[in-house]
Amino acid sequence: MFRHHLETTVDDKKELQEVTWKRINSLDKLKNVVKVRVDHVGRIVSVGEY
Known part of the structure; x- marks a missing residue:
């Protein structure tokens, strides 16, 4: 799971899914x-490798 780095709790609230956290089950x-x-x-300052 990827979450925002300043998120203070790890509650999985359904209404915040895809807003503050994303669940990724496969590399595709x-x-x-x-x-x-x-x-x-x-x-956004730069895009791609820096």
Whole structure:
């Protein structure tokens, strides 16, 4: 499971699924993942390898 790094609890609330956490059961869902770098405000600074 991938969660936000500032999340303080590990409750699996159904209404927050796909918003604050994602469940990945197979590597096929990670096939087209792109690495991004964000600044302290949350803006995307660069896309791809850096």
